[in-house]
Amino acid sequence: MTDITNFLDELRQINWFENSGMPNKKYKMVFSVFEAYDNWNEKMLAVWEPNVFMLEDIASEKIGEGQIDETFSAISSSIGTIVWEKWSEFITRQHLGQETGLDYEILDMVKRDISWACIERILNINGFFTAVFDVYKQGYFPCAWEGNYLDGYFVVM
Numbered sequence: 221m222t223d224i225t226n227f228l229d230e231l232r233q234i235n236w237f238e239n240s241g242m243p244n245k246k247y248k249m250v251f252s253v254f255e256a257y258d259n260w261n262e263k264m265l266a267v268w269e270p271n272v273f274m275l276e277d278i279a280s281e282k283i284g285e286g287q288i289d290e291t292f293s294a295i296s297s298s299i300g301t302i303v304w305e306k307w308s309e310f311i312t313r314q315h316l317g318q319e320t321g322l323d324y325e326i327l328d329m330v331k332r333d334i335s336w337a338c339i340e341r342i343l344n345i346n347g348f349f350t351a352v353f354d355v356y357k358q359g360y361f362p363c364a365w366e367g368n369y370l371d372g373y374f375v376v377m
Contacts (some may be wrong), residue, residue, distance in 0.1 A: 223342045224291060228298050231334065236306035239359030240377050241314040247355075247376040248366050253311075253319040253326070256377045260364035263375070267365040271348040272336060279339050288339060295335040303330050310361075326361070333362070 243249050250256045279288050304327060311317060337353035340346070348369075355362040355374055364375035 224294055227338045227341050231299055234357055235359050236303055237310035237361055240310050240361050247374045250363060250375055250377045253316055253322055256363040257322050260375055264364040267369045275336055282343055291338050292335040295338055296331050303327055
């Protein structure tokens with residue numbers, strides 16, 4: 221449980237979506253929620269899903285389904301409100317009020333990503349979701365992957 225507690229403390233330091241909408245040469249930038257979802261969702265799933273399945277298999281064997289569920293619950297409870305507030309601030313700051321409707325899906329994606337990053341931390345794995353977590357820590361929303369995984373780069377909003 222110490223790993224989860226330490227991870228939750230680290231989450232409190234994140235400035236969620238602070239840099240979303242600000243160009244960055246390290247990533248491909250997307251400036252629209254609809255573009256991120258409509259144009260990039262398939263590519264996101266093509267990279268995220270295999271990583272989820274692989275990590276879930278490892279985690280189920282090493283820490284069990286109960287610990288996975290507890291981790292997801294702890295992350296959801298810890299970040300749900302702040303991520304919602306910061307997402308709303310981003311939408312307002314970027315004048316994307318006409319692009320609401322996917323907010324709950326986005327919130328669920330963030331919780332999923334962060335929960336799997338915590339599982340990697342518990343398992344002492346520096347994997348895909350650790351990289352996703354690093355993007356969130358930089359204040360962006362990682363919404364897809366451009367290119368073949370490992371050879372490409374994140375698409376962020």
